[in-house]
Amino acid sequence: MMKKRLLGICAMVLVLGMVAACSGKTASPSGSSPSASTPASTGTAQGSTAPANDKPYAGQTVKMLMPPWYKFTPDFFEKFTAETGIKVEVENMKFGQIHDNIVTTSAAGSAPADIVDIDWSWVGQMGSAGWYHDLTDVLDEQIKNDIGILNVFTYQGRVVALPFFNDFRISMINADHVGDLPVDTLENVIDTAKKIKASGKDEYPIVTTLEAGENTTHEWILMTKALGGEVFDDNWNLYLKDKNSPSYKALSYIFEMFNSGLIDPRALGIPYEEVIESFKAGRGSIKILAGPGQIDEASNPETSKIKDFVKAILVPGDGTHHTTTAMPEGIMIPARAEHKEAAVELLKWLASSEIMKETFKTQGGIFPTRNSVIRELFESGDLPHGDVYAKQLEDVEPIFPQGQPSWYSEFSEAVYTAINRGLKENWSVDRTAELIIEATEKIEKS
Amino acid sequence: MLFRRHHARYGDAYLLIAPFVLLIVLFVLIPFVLSMVFSFQNMTLTDPDNIRWIGFKNYEKLFTDPSIRRVLGNTAFYVVVTVTFEMLFGLMVALLLRRNFRTRFLVLAVMILPWALPPVVGGVTWRWIFHPQYGIVNVLFERWGWISEYKLWTANKWMALLLVCLIVVWRNLPYVSLIMLSFLQQIPADLYESAAIDGAGKWQQFRRVTLPLLLPGITIAISMATMTSMNLFDEPYIMNQFSLDTMSVTMKNYTVAFRDLKFGYGMAISMMVTVLTLLINFSYIKSMYKEEAA
Amino acid sequence: MKRIGSVGFAAALLLLAAWSLLPVIWTAITSISKVQDLTAIPPNIFPDSPDFSSYGKLFGFDPKSWDVWTTMKQSTVNSLIGSVGGMVVVTFLALLSGYAFARVKFPGRNLVFFVCIATMALPGYAVMIPLYRLMMELHLLNTYPGIILIFSSAYAPIAVWLMRGFVAGLPREIEESATIDGAGRWRILMSIVFPLTAPGLVAVAIITFLGCWSMFVTVMVFSPSLKTLNVFISEFVLKTSIDYPMMCAVGVISMIPPILIVAFLNRYLISGLMLGSIKG
Numbered sequence A: 001m002m003k004k005r006l007l008g009i010c011a012m013v014l015v016l017g018m019v020a021a022c023s024g025k026t027a028s029p030s031g032s033s034p035s036a037s038t039p040a041s042t043g044t045a046q047g048s049t050a051p052a053n054d055k056p057y058a059g060q061t062v063k064m065l066m067p068p069w070y071k072f073t074p075d076f077f078e079k080f081t082a083e084t085g086i087k088v089e090v091e092n093m094k095f096g097q098i099h100d101n102i103v104t105t106s107a108a109g110s111a112p113a114d115i116v117d118i119d120w121s122w123v124g125q126m127g128s129a130g131w132y133h134d135l136t137d138v139l140d141e142q143i144k145n146d147i148g149i150l151n152v153f154t155y156q157g158r159v160v161a162l163p164f165f166n167d168f169r170i171s172m173i174n175a176d177h178v179g180d181l182p183v184d185t186l187e188n189v190i191d192t193a194k195k196i197k198a199s200g201k202d203e204y205p206i207v208t209t210l211e212a213g214e215n216t217t218h219e220w221i222l223m224t225k226a227l228g229g230e231v232f233d234d235n236w237n238l239y240l241k242d243k244n245s246p247s248y249k250a251l252s253y254i255f256e257m258f259n260s261g262l263i264d265p266r267a268l269g270i271p272y273e274e275v276i277e278s279f280k281a282g283r284g285s286i287k288i289l290a291g292p293g294q295i296d297e298a299s300n301p302e303t304s305k306i307k308d309f310v311k312a313i314l315v316p317g318d319g320t321h322h323t324t325t326a327m328p329e330g331i332m333i334p335a336r337a338e339h340k341e342a343a344v345e346l347l348k349w350l351a352s353s354e355i356m357k358e359t360f361k362t363q364g365g366i367f368p369t370r371n372s373v374i375r376e377l378f379e380s381g382d383l384p385h386g387d388v389y390a391k392q393l394e395d396v397e398p399i400f401p402q403g404q405p406s407w408y409s410e411f412s413e414a415v416y417t418a419i420n421r422g423l424k425e426n427w428s429v430d431r432t433a434e435l436i437i438e439a440t441e442k443i444e445k446s
Numbered sequence B: 001m002l003f004r005r006h007h008a009r010y011g012d013a014y015l016l017i018a019p020f021v022l023l024i025v026l027f028v029l030i031p032f033v034l035s036m037v038f039s040f041q042n043m044t045l046t047d048p049d050n051i052r053w054i055g056f057k058n059y060e061k062l063f064t065d066p067s068i069r070r071v072l073g074n075t076a077f078y079v080v081v082t083v084t085f086e087m088l089f090g091l092m093v094a095l096l097l098r099r100n101f102r103t104r105f106l107v108l109a110v111m112i113l114p115w116a117l118p119p120v121v122g123g124v125t126w127r128w129i130f131h132p133q134y135g136i137v138n139v140l141f142e143r144w145g146w147i148s149e150y151k152l153w154t155a156n157k158w159m160a161l162l163l164v165c166l167i168v169v170w171r172n173l174p175y176v177s178l179i180m181l182s183f184l185q186q187i188p189a190d191l192y193e194s195a196a197i198d199g200a201g202k203w204q205q206f207r208r209v210t211l212p213l214l215l216p217g218i219t220i221a222i223s224m225a226t227m228t229s230m231n232l233f234d235e236p237y238i239m240n241q242f243s244l245d246t247m248s249v250t251m252k253n254y255t256v257a258f259r260d261l262k263f264g265y266g267m268a269i270s271m272m273v274t275v276l277t278l279l280i281n282f283s284y285i286k287s288m289y290k291e292e293a294a
Numbered sequence C: 001m002k003r004i005g006s007v008g009f010a011a012a013l014l015l016l017a018a019w020s021l022l023p024v025i026w027t028a029i030t031s032i033s034k035v036q037d038l039t040a041i042p043p044n045i046f047p048d049s050p051d052f053s054s055y056g057k058l059f060g061f062d063p064k065s066w067d068v069w070t071t072m073k074q075s076t077v078n079s080l081i082g083s084v085g086g087m088v089v090v091t092f093l094a095l096l097s098g099y100a101f102a103r104v105k106f107p108g109r110n111l112v113f114f115v116c117i118a119t120m121a122l123p124g125y126a127v128m129i130p131l132y133r134l135m136m137e138l139h140l141l142n143t144y145p146g147i148i149l150i151f152s153s154a155y156a157p158i159a160v161w162l163m164r165g166f167v168a169g170l171p172r173e174i175e176e177s178a179t180i181d182g183a184g185r186w187r188i189l190m191s192i193v194f195p196l197t198a199p200g201l202v203a204v205a206i207i208t209f210l211g212c213w214s215m216f217v218t219v220m221v222f223s224p225s226l227k228t229l230n231v232f233i234s235e236f237v238l239k240t241s242i243d244y245p246m247m248c249a250v251g252v253i254s255m256i257p258p259i260l261i262v263a264f265l266n267r268y269l270i271s272g273l274m275l276g277s278i279k280g
Helices: A002-027 A078-082 A095-107 A122-130 A141-146 A186-199 A215-228 A244-257 A265-269 A272-280 A292-298 A342-353 A352-363 A371-379 A384-393 A408-425 A429-442 B002-038 B055-066 B066-096 B104-116 B121-127 B136-143 B158-185 B189-197 B201-228 B234-240 B247-257 B263-293 C006-031 C035-040 C052-060 C063-103 C108-123 C128-137 C142-168 C174-178 C185-211 C217-222 C230-236 C244-276
Strands: A063-064 A087-092 A117-120 A162-164 A171-172 A287-290 A310-313 A327-331
Touching: A063 A095, A063 A327, A063 A342, A078 A087, A078 A342, A078 C174, A095 A117, A095 C128, A095 C217, A117 A122, A117 A342, A122 A327, A122 A408, A162 A171, A162 A215, A162 A342, A171 A292, A171 A384, A171 B066, A186 C185, A215 A244, A215 A287, A215 A352, A215 A408, A215 B189, A244 A429, A244 C142, A265 A310, A265 A408, A272 A292, A272 C063, A287 A292, A287 B263, A292 B104, A310 A384, A342 A352, A342 C128, A371 A384, A384 A429, A408 A429, A429 B066, B002 C108, B002 C128, B002 C142, B002 C185, B055 B066, B055 B263, B055 C174, B066 B158, B066 B247, B104 B158, B104 C006, B104 C185, B104 C244, B121 B136, B121 B158, B121 C230, B121 C244, B136 C128, B158 B234, B158 C006, B158 C052, B189 C063, B189 C142, B201 B263, B201 C108, B201 C142, B247 B263, B263 C108, C052 C244, C063 C142, C063 C185, C063 C217, C063 C230, C063 C244, C108 C142, C128 C142, C142 C185, C142 C217, C217 C230, C230 C244
Parallel strands: A063 A087, A063 A117
Antiparallel strands: A117 A327, A162 A327, A171 A287, A171 A310
């Protein structure tokens, strides 16, 4: 008797559970998505009644997974939906977590979304793991030739993602502190910084982070490039072994800056996202590793004390080079995406010139990757610091011209761990370089 | 009839535990066993065509990888320091609050706050408190003349480890105290009275009355505290990012599996953590119950 | 009875309160500061002009940040549903299983108990990928039931461990006389064990609620579309800056439900755990 009752209750719970699971499914994303930046899907009623032959994917919804700095407004996708009948839903997620989600879902045989934003440094992984939908034949030649950094997003010749956010590196100064002093080469930067420090205007003129994180590696790589050098040779040997190489010089510059008190010693523990706050508050004069996003932030009238003094400058090198590199983001269609063809339509739409311009102007300042678009924006005066950007963009190179290694993250970890430790424990440049070389050789570069 | 009764009784019990066991088996045990298989393969996702069985090679790597020794050392430090202080302070707090004085409810509500604060927020706040440029610790210490200029507190390896321990102890103290408090309140007052009549002093009363009856609570508390400290991630990451100085074994597991996509090796690390945790807990429980019997 | 060292006692209490409260107060202060105040050197401990704009944005008073209010609302709902759901499921399971493990010597009892409790020692990453596959097959991704089930599987073991202790501590005579009177297992459970362990159940409910409320990685992986407050907080880390006042504002707000729960159920919590564990 009591057994029957218990069985009954268990059965009821099971049934309830299944009902809930089924209704749960329909309650999720499509209709009532809590993600706030998706009203596009509810706002467009007009697209769905058009004839079906020129809108083969009408009615489908493409899901995008993007980091928080893409601020798509509700009306942005309306035109797309009207033209194709495809609805768009954008989901924002912390950048680091996007990577982990791609890994988890792809390893489980699924996909995190129909379109996902990826970092240049993940291309090697995405490529070798085969988690991408090949875009090589999807994009026309005109677009491919127009994008300078296309090969950053290729793996063994196949296009893994559409380069979308041209986060190139450029330097910036606080013109109030620097005045007319020369900052065109790294040597001059060090001299100028010493003078600024001596004059008492600024205690730590060079602004950077040296934490145990990715951006410390970037700082070193950027300086290497600016000095006209490379990190690896074609056989993936480190140039660092050669004491006359630009990469060795870059490392020694970092140590010199730190040990001469030009960099705040506490930079060893401050994350990249915070370093800009010091600069905005008026502390610091020269930031070598910066980008359009940070320059915008530092010129923000609402939060920056130095908004009138921010100047973009070409990355200081060795006098003959101002080579910079980019840490761009691209949009990728995962291999197991549910709505691949519809996603391809959206991708092509986003790659078009007018839309790229629009994305830059109104959807979060996403710097375009098509050279023609950059030129047009410069000519129409829509590009702040336009002349410096245009000049810098003439000299952008991929970090690894040999192609993306799938083991980049291990390498980066070896570098930032060594630099952070070497500075903390007062090592010599040589000792730090040795540690980097040792750790890099241990990596299994399949 | 006796047989029917017997059988019916067990049947009921199985039904009662069925939902719980089903939940655990489906959502924890089966995925775990599946993952365990990875640990015997060289499952590196950046090399998907090459996945094959390699036996114990991943486990051998655990012994030769110097970073594993480092993170185990860090984790051991965390466990020893945090569990010791949590138990010590936890017991003191529990003793402090055992009597139902007038404002006890208020004190209890306040005491629970560290445990109620979401770890994300707590971590960020603590980092801000010790911030090398804007942190209140630097501000106050400098104002009081204890330091001459603002410091980067995580620069020194031991300082960094201790800082992480501080945050962990702050967060977990309420949990540990509450468990022990509940046991303390079980102990009937007359036991103390009879001990006092026998001539036992305060300390002896504590040893002969309090401690034995508190032992089960200490066991549970110390087990939970150990498990939490073995699995630290947020606190070391927020304070010191990926520096090897403070990296915990869970962080290493994460970088190996999710950064380098070496899932085989990552699972071997997970297995190692699980086995260690179980061993440590097992030894507590065994020694506690031995003492209780004696 | 002599009030031993009442000054010392009060001092100890104050120390405990200060130790617990200070970081929380600091969070609250940060939430009403402007970023410039925080980064001024020397930093002001309390901002000269408190700035409630972060709260304004969160509650929809700022037309420029329309999406913040929407996300805030939805995140709170999601957190509440997840945590309350987990709390209910776990408490229910713990009552049933705790009773069975404590009172019935069925074959395999100790083994099953040990194995289930031992799952608490497993790190989350160890199960993530196969579990994701499973959730995918069951269509439970991005659903409330899915997330509630995962939360439950995380907190059920400790809940069952505690409940087993509570039930074991009950005097057997009451149950035995009820059995003699002809009451079945279910009747005993509902009309005797349940009322007597109600305080213990409340303790389990609170612990589970607080645990579910603080879940982060699980939500990000298994239901990224159903954001909880914790996840929402993490979105204030932008590429080039961190919005500290906003983060702390959401943090302050997300502390309120747990505080309310603990404040109201405080007395049950204490007598619950108290009833809790003679046997452990």
